[in-house]
Amino acid sequence: MIKLTNLTKRYGGFTAVNGINLEVPKGELFGFLGPNGAGKTTTLRIIAGILKATSGSVEIGGVDITTNPIAAKSKLGFIPDRPFIYEKLTGAEFLRFVAGLYEQEGPQIEHRARELLALFDLEEWRDELVESYSHGMRQKLIISSAFVHRPEVIVVDEPMVGLDPKAARILKDLFREYTHRGHTIMMSTHTLEVAQTLCDRIAIIQGGVIRACGTMDELRASAASGATGLEDIFLRLTGENAARALVDVLDA
Amino acid sequence: MPDRAADGERRTARGAAALPDPSTRHLLVPKWLTARARTASGERGNALRLTFLALFGLLFWAFIFFMLYRLLRFFRGVQEIGPLLAGKLLGLILVGFFSILLLSNIITALSSFFLARDLDLLVSAPVDWLTLYFAKLLETLAHSSWMVVLMAIPMFTAYGVVFSGGPLFPLVVAATFLPFLVVPAVIGSALTLLLVNIFPARRTRDILSVIAVLAAGGIVVLFRLIRPERLARPEGFRSLVDFITVLKGPTSPMLPSEWVQHAVMSWVRGRPELLPFYLLWSTAAAAMVLGALLHRWLYATGFSKAQESGERWVRSGTMGQLGRAALQPFGVVRRELVLKEVRLFFRDTTQWSQLILLAVLVLVYVFNIKFLPLRGEGMTFFLVNVVPFLNLVLAGFVLASIAARFIFPGVSLEGRTLWLLRSSPMSMRELLWSKFWVGTLPLLILAVAIVGVTDYLLQVSAFMMAVSVLSITFMTLAIAGLAIGFGTFFPQFETENAAQIPTSFGGLVFMMSSVALIGLVVTLEARPVYTYLAAEAYGTPSDFAGMVIGFGLAAVLCAVATLVPIEAALRRMER
Numbered sequence: 010m011i012k013l014t015n016l017t018k019r020y021g022g023f024t025a026v027n028g029i030n031l032e033v034p035k036g037e038l039f040g041f042l043g044p045n046g047a048g049k050t051t052t053l054r055i056i057a058g059i060l061k062a063t064s065g066s067v068e069i070g071g072v073d074i075t076t077n078p079i080a081a082k083s084k085l086g087f088i089p090d091r092p093f094i095y096e097k098l099t100g101a102e103f104l105r106f107v108a109g110l111y112e113q114e115g116p117q118i119e120h121r122a123r124e125l126l127a128l129f130d131l132e133e134w135r136d137e138l139v140e141s142y143s144h145g146m147r148q149k150l151i152i153s154s155a156f157v158h159r160p161e162v163i164v165v166d167e168p169m170v171g172l173d174p175k176a177a178r179i180l181k182d183l184f185r186e187y188t189h190r191g192h193t194i195m196m197s198t199h200t201l202e203v204a205q206t207l208c209d210r211i212a213i214i215q216g217g218v219i220r221a222c223g224t225m226d227e228l229r230a231s232a233a234s235g236a237t238g239l240e241d242i243f244l245r246l247t248g249e250n251a252a253r254a255l256v257d258v259l260d261a
Numbered sequence: 262m263p264d265r266a267a268d269g270e271r272r273t274a275r276g277a278a279a280l281p282d283p284s285t286r287h288l289l290v291p292k293w294l295t296a297r298a299r300t301a302s303g304e305r306g307n308a309l310r311l312t313f314l315a316l317f318g319l320l321f322w323a324f325i326f327f328m329l330y331r332l333l334r335f336f337r338g339v340q341e342i343g344p345l346l347a348g349k350l351l352g353l354i355l356v357g358f359f360s361i362l363l364l365s366n367i368i369t370a371l372s373s374f375f376l377a378r379d380l381d382l383l384v385s386a387p388v389d390w391l392t393l394y395f396a397k398l399l400e401t402l403a404h405s406s407w408m409v410v411l412m413a414i415p416m417f418t419a420y421g422v423v424f425s426g427g428p429l430f431p432l433v434v435a436a437t438f439l440p441f442l443v444v445p446a447v448i449g450s451a452l453t454l455l456l457v458n459i460f461p462a463r464r465t466r467d468i469l470s471v472i473a474v475l476a477a478g479g480i481v482v483l484f485r486l487i488r489p490e491r492l493a494r495p496e497g498f499r500s501l502v503d504f505i506t507v508l509k510g511p512t513s514p515m516l517p518s519e520w521v522q523h524a525v526m527s528w529v530r531g532r533p534e535l536l537p538f539y540l541l542w543s544t545a546a547a548a549m550v551l552g553a554l555l556h557r558w559l560y561a562t563g564f565s566k567a568q569e570s571g572e573r574w575v576r577s578g579t580m581g582q583l584g585r586a587a588l589q590p591f592g593v594v595r596r597e598l599v600l601k602e603v604r605l606f607f608r609d610t611t612q613w614s615q616l617i618l619l620a621v622l623v624l625v626y627v628f629n630i631k632f633l634p635l636r637g638e639g640m641t642f643f644l645v646n647v648v649p650f651l652n653l654v655l656a657g658f659v660l661a662s663i664a665a666r667f668i669f670p671g672v673s674l675e676g677r678t679l680w681l682l683r684s685s686p687m688s689m690r691e692l693l694w695s696k697f698w699v700g701t702l703p704l705l706i707l708a709v710a711i712v713g714v715t716d717y718l719l720q721v722s723a724f725m726m727a728v729s730v731l732s733i734t735f736m737t738l739a740i741a742g743l744a745i746g747f748g749t750f751f752p753q754f755e756t757e758n759a760a761q762i763p764t765s766f767g768g769l770v771f772m773m774s775s776v777a778l779i780g781l782v783v784t785l786e787a788r789p790v791y792t793y794l795a796a797e798a799y800g801t802p803s804d805f806a807g808m809v810i811g812f813g814l815a816a817v818l819c820a821v822a823t824l825v826p827i828e829a830a831l832r833r834m835e836r
Contacts, residue, residue, distance in 0.1 A: 058384060079387045083281050
């Protein structure tokens with residue numbers, strides 16, 4: 010459903026993404042982990058068609074996003090890490106607008122928007138301007154907007170930031186249920202517990218290169234030396250220096 | 262080419278299962294809903310603000326209309342050359358409009374096509390390139406043209422009334438002005454598109470620097486080529502025939518402004534010409550086609566570059582070290598506050614774009630002062646010295662506009678980071694005064710430079726030079742104090758676009774207060790200046806006591822306007 014082939018992105022002399030090859034099949038919830046500045050957001054923004062790759066290709070549902078952007082994007086829902094919502098639109102107007110971008114309208118969309126808002130406890134706020142929403146409420150609205158047009162693939166950057174425990178739980182269930190119905194989700198997150206319990210497979214990226222990719226069992230095997238939890242595996246694969254340096258910092 | 266492939270794909274798909282194809286109208290729906298929500302919102306003071314704006318707008322329209330009405334009535338009364346002069350004046354104003362529109366469109370296009378925050382949403386959605394182009398072009402056109410349209414309404418009304426344009430005149434004007442607005446919007450957007458593709462690495466600063474140099478040079482050259490001051494001095498021509506020849510000749514035959522002028526003037530003279538309409542509409546259509554093709558060719562690459570090419574590293578160079586050393590005596594808190602203000606200013610591109618517009622306006626102002634016909638017959642010592650005194654009013658107004666852009670938003674821009682300053686062991690007094698000085702010093706240098714240079718160009722007497730420089734210094738301090746004061750009383754903490762802060766209700770109140778202050782200072786100084794000039798020109802007795810009182814009161818007024826708003830702002834911040 011998502012296929013990255015030799016994907017490379019350079020910013021001047023700096024290589025943010027370095028020849029990534031990745032395939033996320035239909036019905037899979039794929040986790041994309043890595044330290045800050047590892048190249049996660051750049052990769053996701055290239056998949057969403059916002060950034061152009063320096064080389065390599067991205068296919069969404071078998072459609073190349075560079076050569077057939079409209080067809081590829083029509084299969085996609087994107088939730089950015091720093092979501093923008095028009096401040097002077099109401100929640101309902103915003104969802105209607107996003108659905109319209111995918112040329113979807115009418116009672117079915119209205120019903121779906123209402124259902125999504127109700128799911129995230131935003132029903133009472135549907136006719137309030139977004140400017141009066143809290144950070145978490147905005148996050149819920151932007152997540153709803155990615156689902157409102159029923160995309161085949163959802164690409165999401167840091168979905169849990171700002172969500173209360175109930176909304177986080179709902180989102181996890183929603184993601185799970187959505188992939189069970191044959192859709193694909195690729196998600197970057199720093200919440201390792203979420204990735205561990207939710208994702209079918211996980212890739213760990215560092216310095217623009219995939220360090221490891223597979224199921225939890227496969228990751229354990231590649232990290233070796235007794236690492237069991239995702240946190241241990243993550244730190245082992247991405248370097249433990251930072252944790253060790255902690256004492257030095259406190260002593261400085 | 263990706264977009265060509267997308268076209269083919271869409272064509273194929275339309276036959277089968279259609280791909281989404283949202284309309285330009287749909288992309289503009291949020292803008293419309295936003296405007297509607299703003300108008301309808303029950304924000305505190307919204308009704309008052311609208312009333313103020315409406316009143317201010319009506320006064321502004323009435324002022325422009327009556328000034329032009331009187332002038333055009335006078336022109337109409339002059340046989341042979343009257344209508345020619347009116348046409349020439351219209352042409353000159355339209356050339357000014359065209360250059361402002363071009364510059365404004367270049368800067369606005371950078372924001373609407375490349376930096377706007379809704380672009381992530383729109384670019385990641387299945388929106389056709391042409392739809393996105395039209396939506397963003399319309400957005401650019403609306404944002405950069407509304408002020409010119411507002412100024413054009415009373416202007417064309419005056420022409421229509423004086424020259425009896427008839428009931429169809431508004432339609433004629435609309436039919437000419439619409440393509441006149443489209444052409445610079447397309448050219449400006451295309452230039453920005455090219456610049457974004459040429460300067461990928463150090464994006465905005467480089468682009469804006471190039472725009473600044475091009476715009477300043479272009480506008481000065483344009484005005485110098487036209488030489489508007491020639492028309493005010495007919496005695497400079499060898500004969501009336503020469504003068505009429507210049508009036509009849511086109512000012513700038515290749516510019517759409519000339520075509521609008523021809524279309525409008527031929528209509529009011531009762532001999533409507535179709536060629537200007539054809540030229541305007543065909544040029545606008547051709548420009549749109551070419552602009553769309555360029556967009557199709559370069560936009561995807563340019564947009565990607567605009568996302569990726571922010572400056573990653575900022576080195577603290579010699580200037581930073583010099584600043585640090587120079588501010589050492591003021592203590593760590595003040596030094597760091599001032600350095601923070603300076604850094605944020607120079608790294609905030611929205612501030613830069615505003616600065617460029619103002620710099621170009623100042624340059625045009627100074628250059629045109631240089632060519633004012635203040636020498637020769639009929640120009641008395643009295644008149645030559647009164648002009649620089651009135652120059653104070655204009656310079657003060659320019660400074661108030663600059664303060665509205667750069668000092669007034671100071672406290673608002675702290676917005677979401679105010680918690681950091683409030684939770685630190687630093688007094689609000691330090692914060693406000695550092696903001697005051699960081700804004701005031703450059704403003705003061707600019708103020709003294711504008712007044713000093715224009716006075717030098719006008720060759721005024723030493724007395725007038727001293728009065729001008731001292732007055733503008735005091736006025737600058739007062740304007741900056743008012744800006745800090747009103748900026749604190751009417752903060753816009755939620756806005757993320759600094760450019761919108763000066764147009765808020767508080768910004769309007771600040772501008773009105775500044776204009777009132779300038780008016781009061783000039784009124785207080787008018788009598789002593791008049792007495793002195795009369796004594797110099799006609800040998801009447803001078804009034805030393807009157808001078809001390811007039812200038813002294815002006816100085817006290819400025820001191821009060823500097824200190825009281827800052828103290829009031831301080832109390833407000835500490836509440």
